[in-house]
Amino acid sequence: MHNFKRIADAGNLTGKVALVRVDFNVPMENGLVTDDTRLRAAVDTVQTLRTAGAKVVLLSHFGRPKGQRVAELSLAPIAGAFAKVLGANVSFVADCKGEHAKKAIADLKPAGVILLENTRFYKGEEKGDLDLAKEIAALGDLYVNDAFSAAHRRHVTTAVLAELLPAYAGINMEEELDALDKALGRPVRPVLAIVGGAKVSSKIELLKHLVTKVDALAIGGGMANTFLFARGHAVGKSLCERDLIDTAKEIEAIAKAAGCDILLPRDLVVAKEFKAHAAHRTCGLDEVADDEMILDAGPQSVAILATAMDVAKTLVWNGPLGAFELEPFDKATVSAAKAAAARAKAGKLVAVAGGGDTVAALHHAGVAQDFTFVSTAGGAFLEWMEGKELPGVQALTASGNALT
Template sequence: MTSFKRISDAGNLTGKVALVRVDFNVPMENGLVTDDTRLRAAVATVQTLRTQGAKVALLSHFGRPKGERVAEMSLAPIAGAFAKVLGANVSFVADCKGEHVKKAIADLQPAGVILLENTRFCKGEEKGDLELARQIAALGDIFVNDAFSAAHRRHVTTAVLAEIMPAYAGINMEEELSALDKALGRPERPVMAIVGGAKVSSKIDLLKHLVTKVDALAIGGGMANTFLFARGHSVGKSLCERDLVDTAREIEAIAKASGCDIILPRDVVVAKEFKAHAAHRVCGLDEVADDEMILDAGPQSVAILATAMDVAKTVVWNGPLGAFELEPFDKATVSAAKAAAARTKAGKLIAVAGGGDTVAAMHHAGVADDLTFISTAGGAFLEWMEGKPLPGVDALRS
C-alpha cells in the first residue's frame, strides 16, 4: 500500500472540492434502495473529507444506459438514501459536467455534499474520453477514488481523472487494497484458496493463476465435477463441462509443477432433483448413480477442508461449495465458512472472501463480520485474483 496516496496526504482541504468516485450502483425496487451496503461503504471517506472542510462531489454510475439519459437509471433517488445513511444533507444535480454543475458545487457550504448524475449518461465515460475527463476535472481540486468495485475498467471516472488530477485512494479503497495485499500480494504462508461456483469455463484464468500463487487450492461447486470427471469419476447427470476435461488436467499439471496441492471433494451429496429439500444422500465419488446429480460436498470433504485451514495462515475464498441457495445443499459452504471464521477469530488465520455469490454465502452462514475482510467488488475482485491489471488502481500509484 506504500505506493498509494491517501487522503491524509492531500494537505489542507478547507474550501477545496473533492471529486469522489463511489459505487452507488445499488439494487433498487420501486424507487427505493433495497441494499445499502455500498452506500454505507462510502461514509468513512465522505465524513473524513467533510471533517477536513472539503466540499464533496460524488461521482457514480448506475446500470448500463450506454451514453443515453434513461430516467430509470437516474441517481436522483439515491441522494436521499445516502443522506439517511450519512446523517447529513445530500443535494443532487442532474448532470456531471458543465457550468451549472460547477455553480451547484460552488453554492455548497464547506463540508457540503452533492451527488452528480449518472456518469454513464455521458457518451465518453466508458470510452475513457480525455475531453470528458477534463470537463469533469474542472469541477474539483482533487480526485478521490473509493470504488474498488469499478477499478477493473478504464473509464473516465474510474481511472482517467486520476491521471490528470491530484489523486488519492479513499478509505474503503485503501482497506480493500490492504486486505488484498495481505491475501495474495505479500501473504503469510501457507496460502490456501477456495474456489467454487458453477463452471470451470468462467474461471479458467483464475484457476491457472492461483495454482502458481498459492500452496493449496480447494475446488468446489459445479466446477469440481469437471475435475472429478477428468480424474475418471462418475458424476451422473451433474453439471459438468465434459469438453473442458483437458483444461482441468492442464490446470492440475500446472499446479503440480508449481507445488500447489489440489483439494477436491472426497464425498458428495447427491439428489435426483434440483430443488430445496429434495430427497438426497451422501455417497462416495464412485457411487453416484446415472440419474443423480452432485449438489454439495459431503462431511468428509468439509473435514478435509477444515484440516487444510489448520495448516494455512491465509485463505482467499471465491464461490460457494454447493447449491447453497437450496437447503440442505448449503451445509458444506456454511460449515467451511464457520470453520474459517472460528480460526480467524482465534487469530490463527487471515481470511479474505469476495465476489458475487461469495458475499451472499458468507452472510447466509452468519460469518460476514467474523472474517478478516469481505470484498463486495465482484468483477474487480475476480480480475484481481486472476492477476490482471486494474486500471483504476494503477492510476492511483504514486
C-alpha cells in the first residue's frame, strides 16, 4: 500500500490555505441536492482542517461540462447545501483560479470555508494540464485529497496538484485506503471475494486479477450464467455471454493454477418473465427449461457461501448475486449480505464492499452499517480491485515534487 501522508502529519496549519479536493458531484433536481451522502463524507476532513486553523478551499467537479461554462452545472447551489451539512458558512467563488479567487482567499479568516467553481469548466482539468495546475496551486499552501471516488483519473485537481504542493490524504480518503489495504493489500487470510453483476465482459480484468489474490471467489448474478454455460449447463433464455466461454474457462484455469476455489451457484431461482413477483421456482443446475431465465441463486447456494464466510477472515464484495432490484429475486443477495454483516459485526470477518449496485443492495438489505467498510467510489473501487494504480493515490506519495 502507498505510504501516503495524513493531515496529522501536516504540522502547524494556522492561517495556511488548504486546497481540498472533494467529490461534490451529487444528484440534484430543480436546483436542490437530493442525496447529500458525498457532502456528509467531506465533513470530517473540513472540520479537522478548520480546528487546526486552516483556511479551507474546496475543489470539485460537477457533471460533464467538457471545458465549458455551463450555468446548470455550477457548484453555486451546492455551497449552500454543504453549509447546512457542515453547520458553518461556506462562501462560493465563481472561479477556481485567478485574482478573484486569490482575493476571496486572502479575505477569508482562519477556519473559514470557500467552495470554488466547477473545476471541469476548464479544459485543462481533465487533461492534467500543468499550467492550469500551477495557477490553482498558487492559491494554496498545501493540498488535501479527500475524493477517492475520482482517484482513478489523472486530472489537475485529483493528481497533478499533489505533485506541486505538500500533499495529504483527507480523512475519508485515509479511511478508504486503510480499508482497502486490509481487504487486498495486506489481508488476514483466507480471503473470500464475491463478484456479481450482469456481464463477465465488464469485469474480465477484475476476475483475472482477483483469482491470483484471493483464496476463494464466488461468482453470482448474470455473470455466473456464463460460467455455468461454459461448464456445460443449460441456462435457458438467461442473460449469458455465450461468446465468452473461452474467457470463462481461461479464468477458471488461472484460478486453479493460483489455488483459488471458484464458487458458482449450486441451485437456481428461475422464472419465465423478468419482472417483480413473477411466477418462479427453485431448481437444480441441469433443470432450467428452455423458456426460463435464471434470476437468482437458490438457498443451497447461499448456505454454501455462508460456510465459505465462516472459513474466511476477509471478504471483498462487488456486485449482487441476482436481480436484487426485483422481489423476490433479491433473496440470495439479502441473505448473503446479512450473513456477512453478522460476522463482521461479531468481529469474525473484515468485510469490505463497494460499487454502486453493491452499496444499493447492502442498504436494501439494511446491513450496510454493519460492514467493516462500504466504498461509494464506483469506478475507482473497481480499478483498485483490478490491481490498477490509481493516479490520485499514486500522486500522494510524490508530495512536493519540484515541478513549480
